[in-house]
Amino acid sequence: MVTLPHDDIYQLVREPIDMAAQIRLVRGPEDGAIVTFDGFVRNQSHNRATLYLDYEAYESMALAKMREIGLQIHEKYSIHRVAIVHRLGRLEIGETSVFIAVSAPHRAAAFDACRFAIDTLKRTVPIWKKECFEDGAVWADGELPPVPAATPRAKPAS
């Protein structure tokens, strides 16, 4: 079991994300590489012009799941620090909704960990976006998180 470094960053914010600040915070003198993922609002979805997006989260659980992703990538890859920041509320075209930065002594681990982090975030972190178009708003299609099929405790041996 790996303990999470105290200087990892897991945040839900309602203001623009300062990416340069996050990059500085994950940077250590023993590192050599930082890979970042910056996900931002596209101007269209399924060929309809997007006006803006509105993000909401189950905040306490989302933060717990973000920390769990951090724990997983520390276990799987030789990385140093990670920052995972997701913005909530109304976001305009081009604004960053999620930013992930991973530092590591070597680049392969930083690439693998950053990619694992965003792929896992999109499948497991309870955050939802509503896409707002000229003629209305719809909840975006999403992914159903993997959930235990049955609880062993619910079926005690008789």
Add this chain to the structure above:
Amino acid sequence: MVTLPHDDIYQLVREPIDMAAQIRLVRGPEDGAIVTFDGFVRNQSHNRATLYLDYEAYESMALAKMREIGLQIHEKYSIHRVAIVHRLGRLEIGETSVFIAVSAPHRAAAFDACRFAIDTLKRTVPIWKKECFEDGAVWADGELPPVPAATPRAKPAS
């Protein structure tokens, strides 16, 4: 043959790299993802404490090879823009030596292209670093670029 977008960025610089500016420059309204690679000076090499690094390049060829990498990733992946910036001269611990940013509508292409770009840069772009330690300086171990084994033109059919 893909033509390189005019707004791709290929630079050799002698001042600190403004990463936030590069990220802004590759960002387009039709994109949704930017992956960046930030390579910077580690505080040690082979367990010796590094004081600083000194980078030199065969500048005209290095820029040509950087552009060639851009062309390759535009051909291989569905990306929008790329910035590849390498710094030369004396770099202190923690300073960025190379920064690559790739924007794309979807994240998989951005990850693949950014990783291909740095992997290829490290094998093919004529740049060299001298590692300066307390007790002297050495040229870093590097990779021998792949070169054609023989020139067909040199052996005309007789």
Add this chain to the structure above:
Amino acid sequence: MPPVSQTIRVTVLFFGRLKDVAGHAEDSAEFSDAATIEQLFALYAARYPELAKYRSSVVASRNQEFAAWDTPLRSGDEVAFLPPVSGG
């Protein structure tokens, strides 16, 4: 000895389109006997028939952990019904 009370009181949260269908984000529910997350959902599906249509595209959590539908409820639990996630 008096009989032990079986009353189970849980907090229930709805997110995304489920919040729109249920008409509210948070509620509380009470059971006089043992119940599972599945039974809790059925309670709301009976109250808001449109909710039943989403059953196959809903996952549940209990105390901020994804949970199987047969998970038994305990008093004080926070149960959430979550549509497919679309963060990032």
Add this chain to the structure above:
Amino acid sequence: MPPVSQTIRVTVLFFGRLKDVAGHAEDSAEFSDAATIEQLFALYAARYPELAKYRSSVVASRNQEFAAWDTPLRSGDEVAFLPPVSGG
């Protein structure tokens, strides 16, 4: 008609540790007859014997393109001898 001059004049560049061994970054060389990059390297290896030790860990370029050792030189070419690259 006068005989066509065969003189080939090329610019030669050394980088990294090869620059240290050759003692300079740039030179120019002349051949009175056809020559290859290999022959150009041999010329400098004869002048700077330590250079010969690096032959197996050197690649050459001609006019900013990596080039095979048997590439024939043309007047005006810029040839560079490059040790293993270590950018990034």
